[in-house]
Amino acid sequence: VNRSQRLQRLAVRMLYDERFRARVLDGEEALDDSDRALLTTVDPRAWSTDPYRSGRTLAAILSELPVTGALLGASRALEFFHSTAFHTAIEGRGSLVLSFGRWAGVGPIGELELATAQLRRARRSPPPPGSLALGERFHPIAVPEGTLAAYDSLRRTLGPETISSEPLRAPPLGDDLEHLLVERAADGSIAIGTIGESLSAVLAPLLAGPRTEREMRDQLQSLGAGDEAEEILRGLLADGVLLSGS
Amino acid sequence: MAFAERVRELPHLGLGVSTEYGAGSTPGALDPMELRSRVALGFLEVGVEAAKGLDEDASAWVAAGLATTYHFLDLNLDEPEDLDERWLGELDRLVATMKPAWLCGDAGLWHFGERDRGHMLLLPPVLTDDSAKAMADGIRALREHTGREVIPENPPGAFYLGDLHLLDFYARLADYADTGVLLDLAHLAIYQRTRGHSPADGLDGFPLDRVVEIHVAGGRALRTQDGFEFVDDDHSLGVLDEVWPLLDRVAPSAPNLKAVVLECERNPLAAVLPLFDRIAAVVAR
Numbered sequence: 001v002n003r004s005q006r007l008q009r010l011a012v013r014m015l016y017d018e019r020f021r022a023r024v025l026d027g028e029e030a031l032d033d034s035d036r037a038l039l040t041t042v043d044p045r046a047w048s049t050d051p052y053r054s055g056r057t058l059a060a061i062l063s064e065l066p067v068t069g070a071l072l073g074a075s076r077a078l079e080f081f082h083s084t085a086f087h088t089a090i091e092g093r094g095s096l097v098l099s100f101g102r103w104a105g106v107g108p109i110g111e112l113e114l115a116t117a118q119l120r121r122a123r124r125s126p127p128p129p130g131s132l133a134l135g136e137r138f139h140p141i142a143v144p145e146g147t148l149a150a151y152d153s154l155r156r157t158l159g160p161e162t163i164s165s166e167p168l169r170a171p172p173l174g175d176d177l178e179h180l181l182v183e184r185a186a187d188g189s190i191a192i193g194t195i196g197e198s199l200s201a202v203l204a205p206l207l208a209g210p211r212t213e214r215e216m217r218d219q220l221q222s223l224g225a226g227d228e229a230e231e232i233l234r235g236l237l238a239d240g241v242l243l244s245g246s
Numbered sequence: 247m248a249f250a251e252r253v254r255e256l257p258h259l260g261l262g263v264s265t266e267y268g269a270g271s272t273p274g275a276l277d278p279m280e281l282r283s284r285v286a287l288g289f290l291e292v293g294v295e296a297a298k299g300l301d302e303d304a305s306a307w308v309a310a311g312l313a314t315t316y317h318f319l320d321l322n323l324d325e326p327e328d329l330d331e332r333w334l335g336e337l338d339r340l341v342a343t344m345k346p347a348w349l350c351g352d353a354g355l356w357h358f359g360e361r362d363r364g365h366m367l368l369l370p371p372v373l374t375d376d377s378a379k380a381m382a383d384g385i386r387a388l389r390e391h392t393g394r395e396v397i398p399e400n401p402p403g404a405f406y407l408g409d410l411h412l413l414d415f416y417a418r419l420a421d422y423a424d425t426g427v428l429l430d431l432a433h434l435a436i437y438q439r440t441r442g443h444s445p446a447d448g449l450d451g452f453p454l455d456r457v458v459e460i461h462v463a464g465g466r467a468l469r470t471q472d473g474f475e476f477v478d479d480d481h482s483l484g485v486l487d488e489v490w491p492l493l494d495r496v497a498p499s500a501p502n503l504k505a506v507v508l509e510c511e512r513n514p515l516a517a518v519l520p521l522f523d524r525i526a527a528v529v530a531r
Contacts, residue, residue, distance in 0.1 A: 058473055064363055121362075
């Protein structure tokens, strides 16, 4: 990161977070002296010419994570711009949508919605020869029973709104797990379907990275696939759920 | 080949108008084709994020075989990671379709982090020598990739960081990248107001032979609740008073000037015609 990039990132953080800005201008943030000197030459009022900046950005984030925003409520959602998560995302060139989704902490329903956002951005490299990886259009997730139904219900309740002043309440979820596969279609649309526990057990470890074909076959056999393990793998490859490094 | 030679090969486009993706869908917005029937319009400057592609108005213009320039809206020239494979692929497709005379765009911060939802904004560059060098690297890389001139523009801002005068910064950038400059006179006027300078401050030492394109646009003078005065660069019809004298001074003194754009894409035809007449009169001198 060169100096101008460092200053631009500081400026962005100061534009969004007036509390951070005040700490910078008051000398309470540990900064390079020459950087602080440049920042303090600006008329302090010039940082707040756009009072709608945070609201616009939040609306953009919630266009992808509407249920997460609704479970938080507007005032709590706007606190994101004062959070360590926000500042870390700016400094690290991270995604605000993903950062917001992780920061929100609204439980399994939010985790499911975050998985859809992660899938939209998934760019996985082909695995090494002899290995298998998860296709970049797929994301398995295990959540408490009832999560998908609750998510769908909340989306319907929200309608075109992306946020309300009062947080919506999440319905109670079950004690058992439901195993879901989030899929991104060629046109970018997202579908969420239920999969079996065994398939989930095979696919979930691939979120951390590729595995060898041998490991995958062994796991399928240990899960009771027997002689059909090979055929199952071929089917998953044909559907693009798995990618082969060969 | 050096800029001084390359610029001779650039076409003289004359008077142009800008468009941004979807601008034509604003009620009462300008139709570039209709404008062309009323004004000696040489080209359309197409401002678009590479992923969006061309809208209906731009597509119609290109399909008619008319001249264009491409104005990027999503490129941080000082970040090498911004020239990623995906963006360059989208750009290549646009360039192949449009065959723009050159590429241009604000040399500033178009987005923070990766190009992602909610990351867009436009901040001016940090006005330091290091920043000019980093942007020059981006200009050279993009010029090499596309085989076309990449002309940096001075962006608007409510504040400017850095110890260089804006014109000194762009003179250095042009020198380091060996390129031309797009001088946006509205943005220049905004800078001079913000820094408390006179409108033409810094022009005496500026290499006007680097100016390939000029922008003229309207803006709204606003004031925050605590009394800070700034200009919203909204491309409205209210051209700041100091822009016209700047045009009078710069246009006749810029030997490599190829194009002058009025940025007015969301305004009705009848209202913009007098502005085009006024600019045409200056450029014709």
